[in-house]
Amino acid sequence: MPSYKFTYFNTSGRGDPIRILFALADVPFEDVRVPIKEWPALKPKTPLGTLPVLSVDGVEFGQTQAILRYLAREFGFAGPDTLSSAIADSLADQMADFMAAIFPWHGVNVGFVPGDKAELYKTVFLPARDKHFPLFEKALSKSSSGWLAATPSLTHADIFVGCVIEMLLRLVPEPPTLLVDFPLLARHQAKFTSIAKVAEHIANRPKDLWF
Numbered sequence: 744m745p746s747y748k749f750t751y752f753n754t755s756g757r758g759d760p761i762r763i764l765f766a767l768a769d770v771p772f773e774d775v776r777v778p779i780k781e782w783p784a785l786k787p788k789t790p791l792g793t794l795p796v797l798s799v800d801g802v803e804f805g806q807t808q809a810i811l812r813y814l815a816r817e818f819g820f821a822g823p824d825t826l827s828s829a830i831a832d833s834l835a836d837q838m839a840d841f842m843a844a845i846f847p848w849h850g851v852n853v854g855f856v857p858g859d860k861a862e863l864y865k866t867v868f869l870p871a872r873d874k875h876f877p878l879f880e881k882a883l884s885k886s887s888s889g890w891l892a893a894t895p896s897l898t899h900a901d902i903f904v905g906c907v908i909e910m911l912l913r914l915v916p917e918p919p920t921l922l923v924d925f926p927l928l929a930r931h932q933a934k935f936t937s938i939a940k941v942a943e944h945i946a947n948r949p950k951d952l953w954f
C-alpha cells in the first residue's frame with residue numbers, strides 16, 4: 744500500500760469527499776489541514792497553486808476530481824466498468840460545475856468576502872440549484888440501485904454529490920427547503936449519510952474553519 748498524504752484546509756468543502764473515500768476504503772492517510780495563515784507560503788510550493796493536493800509516495804498532484812477519480816479507481820469505487828465510471832465522472836463534474844456557479848454566494852455567505860448574502864442566495868444560489876439539481880434527479884430516476892451512475896454500489900459521484908449537499912445543508916438559510924423539490928436526491932442523501940463510516944466521519948471531524 745502506498746503512503747498517502749492529503750492536504751487541504753480545515754474545512755469540509757473539496758476535502759471531505761476525499762477523506763470520506765479513504766474512510767470507506769479503510770485506507771490510512773495523513774490528513775494535513777493547513778492553517779489559513781500558512782497558505783501564502785505553501786501556495787507556490789503546490790503543483791497547481793491550489794488545494795487539495797494528494798501525495799502518493801511523495802508524488803504530488805492537485806485538482807479534486809483528479810484525486811477523487813484516482814483514488815476511486817485504486818480502491819474500487821469507480822464503478823464496475825469504464826462506461827459506468829465515465830458516467831460517474833460526468834455527474835461528479837456536473838456537481839463541480841454547480842459549485843463553481845454558486846461560488847459568488849458561498850464566499851459571501853461564509854464571510855470570506857463582503858456582500859449581500861440574502862440577495863446572492865436569491866440571485867445566484869437558487870437559480871444554480873434549480874438548473875443543476877434536476878439533472879441529478881433525472882440520473883436517479885434511471886437508477887434502480889439508488890446510486891447516481893446506476894451502479895450496484897456507490898461511486899465517487901455519490902460521494903462527491905453527497906458531501907456537497909451535506910455541506911449545503913449546514914450553509915443554506917432554510918435547510919429543510921433545499922431538497923424539497925428533489926425527492927430522489929433527498930433519498931440519495933439519506934442513503935449516503937446513513938452509511939456507518941460516512942456518519943462516523945461527519946460526527947467526528949474537527950470543527951470547520953468557516954461554519
Ligand SMILES: N[C@@H](CCC(=O)N[C@@H](CS)C(=O)NCC(=O)O)C(=O)O
Binds near residue numbers: 793794795807808
Ligand atoms: N478546480 C480546483 C479548484 C481548487 C481551489 O480553488 N481550491 C481552493 C480551496 S477550495 C484554493 O486552493 N484556494 C486558495 C487559492 O486559490 O489561493 C479543484 O477542484 O481542486
